[in-house]
Amino acid sequence: xxxxxxxxxxxxxxxxxxxxxxxxxxxxxxxxxxxxxxxxxxxxxxxxxxxxxxxxxxxxxxxxxxxxxxxxxxxxxxxxxxxxxxxxxxxxxxxxxxxxxxxxxxxxxxxxxxxxxxxxxxxxxxxxxxxxxxxxxxxxxxxxxxxxxxxxxxxxxxxxxxxxxxxxxxxxxxxx
Numbered sequence: 001x002x003x004x005x006x007x008x009x010x011x012x013x014x015x016x017x018x019x020x021x022x023x024x025x026x027x028x029x030x031x032x033x034x035x036x037x038x039x040x041x042x043x044x045x046x047x048x049x050x051x052x053x054x055x056x057x058x059x060x061x062x063x064x065x066x067x068x069x070x071x072x073x074x075x076x077x078x079x080x081x082x083x084x085x086x087x088x089x090x091x092x093x094x095x096x097x098x099x100x101x102x103x104x105x106x107x108x109x110x111x112x113x114x115x116x117x118x119x120x121x122x123x124x125x126x127x128x129x130x131x132x133x134x135x136x137x138x139x140x141x142x143x144x145x146x147x148x149x150x151x152x153x154x155x156x157x158x159x160x161x162x163x164x165x166x167x168x169x170x171x172x173x174x175x176x
Contacts (some may be wrong), residue, residue: 006039007079013042022073023048027057029070036077056090065092 013020021040024030033055034044056067072088101129143162 005145006036006077008040008080010039010041012040012076012080012082013037014040019043021045021049021052022055023052024055024070025057027060027070029057033070033073035074040077053085058090060090062090062092065089092115 013022020037022033022037022042022044024033024044024046026108030044037044048054055070055073056062057070060067066081067090068085069088069090072083072085075088076083140162143165
C-alpha cells in the first residue's frame with residue numbers, strides 16, 4: 001500500500017462536516033492546490049458557485065477585493081488548521097476601461113515596471129465583437145418578425161440568410 005504523502009488532516013477543509021468549496025481560476029498553482037484541498041475534504045471548482053471562496057495566484061489581476069491568495073491553502077496545510085482569510089485577501093489592482101471609438105485602453109493598474117498609466121492600442125487589437133448599432137438591431141429584429149423566424153433563431157444560419165438578403169448593412173460583421 002502506498003504511504004500517505006500528505007501530512008495534513010483529512011478534515012482540514014471541512015466546516016460542520018461539509019466540504020469547503022473553493023473557486024480557482026486556471027493557473028500554475030492549480031496542480032498543487034487541487035490535491036491538497038481534496039485530500040483535506042474540500043472541493044476545488046473551475047466555475048464559481050455562490051458561497052465558494054475565490055482563490056487566485058499571487059500576481060494575477062483581480063478586479064475585486066474578494067479573492068484570496070492560493071498561499072492561504074498552502075499555509076493552512078503547513079499549519080494543519082484553517083487560518084484567517086483576511087490576511088490573504090488580494091488587493092484590487094484596478095479596472096480597465098476600453099474606448100473603441102478612440103482606440104485606446106486606459107488602465108489604472110499600478111505596476112513597478114510600467115512607466116505610464118495609460119496603454120494605447122489600435123482598435124484592430126481589441127478582442128471580441130463590436131456591438132451592433134441601434135439601426136442594425138432594428139433591421140435584424142424586423143427581419144426576424146417579418147419573416148416569421150421567431151422559432152427558427154439559430155445563430156449562424158439566420159445570420160447567413162440576413163447577410164444574403166443584405167438585411168444587416170453594417171460594418172461587415174460576420175458570425176460564420
